[in-house]
Each structure stands twice: as C-alpha cells, then as structure tokens.
Amino acid sequence: MPEIARLNGGSDCFELDFVEREATPEPAMKLGIRLHLAGLSLSDTVSILDRLGVDRCRTTVHNWVQKADLQPRRGANPDHVAVDETVIQLNDRRYWLYAAVDPATNRLLHIKLSPTRNSAISSMFLSELREKHQVDNAVFLVDGAPWLHAACHRHGLRFQHVTHGNRNSVERVFREVKRRTNQFSNCFSHAEADTVENWLQALAFAWNQLI
Numbered sequence: 001m002p003e004i005a006r007l008n009g010g011s012d013c014f015e016l017d018f019v020e021r022e023a024t025p026e027p028a029m030k031l032g033i034r035l036h037l038a039g040l041s042l043s044d045t046v047s048i049l050d051r052l053g054v055d056r057c058r059t060t061v062h063n064w065v066q067k068a069d070l071q072p073r074r075g076a077n078p079d080h081v082a083v084d085e086t087v088i089q090l091n092d093r094r095y096w097l098y099a100a101v102d103p104a105t106n107r108l109l110h111i112k113l114s115p116t117r118n119s120a121i122s123s124m125f126l127s128e129l130r131e132k133h134q135v136d137n138a139v140f141l142v143d144g145a146p147w148l149h150a151a152c153h154r155h156g157l158r159f160q161h162v163t164h165g166n167r168n169s170v171e172r173v174f175r176e177v178k179r180r181t182n183q184f185s186n187c188f189s190h191a192e193a194d195t196v197e198n199w200l201q202a203l204a205f206a207w208n209q210l211i
Contacts, residue, residue, distance in 0.1 A: 016068055028054045032061045033068055037206035066198050070205035076109055077134040078102040082141040082162075082170040083125075083148060085117055090196055097200065098125045101170040103141065108173060108204040109133050113197040122151035130155065176207060 016026055028049060035045045042058035049056055085098045096117040100109040110129045114121045122145075129135060140159035142148040152159040 016064075024054060024056065024060075028052065029064050032056070033064050033070075033202075034206075036061055036065060037070075037202055038210070065202050066195065068202065069198070071201040072108050072110065072132075072204050072208055074132045075134070076102060076107070076132075078104060078109070078138050080104065080141055081109065081129075081135055081138045082168075084143060084170045084174070085145075086174045088113065088196070088200075090191065090193060095193065095196075096121075097174075098122070099170055099173055099204075100125075100129050100135075101173055103168075103170075106172065107208045109135075111197075111200055111204050113193060113200060115193070117145075117147060119147045119150040119154070122147045123154050126151050126155050126157065173207065 016029060031052075032045050032049055032054075035048060036042060040048070042061050045061050046056060046058055049061075080103050082101045082103045083099070085096045088095045088097045093115065096114050098110075098112045098114065098117075098121075100111075101107065102109055110125070110132055112121075112125045112128065114125075136157070138157075140152055140157050141162040142152065142159050143163065144161060149159065149161075
C-alpha cells in the first residue's frame with residue numbers, strides 16, 4: 001500500500017451537501033474521499049474503511065468523490081500564472097488537460113479537459129480562469145504553443161514565452177497527475193469525459209490542500 005500524503009485543514013476543509021441522501025456517516029465519507037484523493041486506490045481506501053467497520057464498495061467511494069464536487073477555490077490574485085496542457089488517455093481517445101498554476105505557491109488555479117487543443121479552446125480556458133481569479137494584471141508564462149499565444153492576445157493578457165524557470169511549476173503538477181493516473185494504468189477506462197474532469201478537479205483540490 002503506498003504511503004499517502006496528508007490533506008491539510010482536517011475533515012472540515014470541504015462540505016458534503018449530498019450527505020443527507022447517504023446511509024454512511026459523514027466522517028467516514030470524508031475519510032474515504034480524503035484517503036483516495038491523497039493517493040490511495042479505491043481498493044485500498046475500501047480496505048481501510050472496512051477495518052473501521054464501514055463496509056462499502058469501490059463504486060460507492062468513487063461516487064462520493066463525484067458528488068462532493070470538489071475543485072480549486074476561487075479568488076486568487078497571483079502575480080504570475082503558468083499555463084500548459086498535457087495528454088490524458090480516456091478509453092481509446094486522447095484528451096488534453098489544460099492547467100493554470102500560481103508558480104509562487106504551486107497551487108492549481110484552474111483545470112479543463114478538452115478533446116482537442118486550439119485557439120478557441122485555449123481562449124475558453126482563459127475566460128473561465130478570469131471568471132474564477134483576479135489574473136488580468138498577472139504575467140502568463142507559456143511555452144511556444146501558438147494557440148496559447150493567440151488566446152492571451154485575444155484576452156489582452158501579458159505573457160512571456162518561458163521554457164524553464166517558473167513555468168516548471170505546472171510541469172510538477174502534471175507529473176503528479178501522471179503519477180496518479182499511472183496507478184490506474186495511465187488510462188481512464190469506461191468513463192465519460194465529464195466524470196474524468198470531475199475527478200481531476202477533485203485531485204486539483206487535494207493538491208492545493210497538500211502543498
């Protein structure tokens with residue numbers, strides 16, 4: 001069983017609005033969600049819950065994570081924002097995971113899963129980012145991708161073409177995502193894109209709690 005990281009803030013760091021519809025006590029549900037997002041597989045999470053007298057299946061824990069609707073908190077005001085995308089395999093198709101990170105804190109600001117990458121998708125990602133955070137005065141750190149450059153121009157955002165340095169923060173986040181997906185054969189099987197994005201949003205929430 002892998003060593004798990006510690007989620008800061010205790011069980012009160014998130015709320016479960018759906019708890020009244022569940023038979024499982026709320027503390028056990030929060031523990032299951034925390035264990036899975038901190039690095040345990042669904043099987044290992046179920047095993048620990050079973051030792052505590054809570055008999056639940058893997059699908060139940062997966063559904064808790066989905067229903068919790070966890071995602072990075074809003075309202076950040078960073079000086080710089082590192083933006084990049086990486087490939088996520090979903091069944092037999094490739095999707096692109098866009099991510100924005102505050103390099104000063106390594107916190108994930110926003111993520112989005114898309115079946116393609118182009119200027120329109122990049123612009124949509126930046127629109128959502130601007131709605132959630134105060135980034136209009138930030139300097140965006142991007143690689144040489146022309147679609148990211150075009151999207152920054154469209155929104156009137158300052159950007160720098162950076163290969164290393166502060167932009168490495170987003171690469172560290174992607175390595176963690178790859179580490180977690182590698183535990184599950186580096187592929188999301190028999191899952192819809194919305195379900196995968198919801199899980200990745202929850203993982204982003206957990207990442208921000210861990211750093």
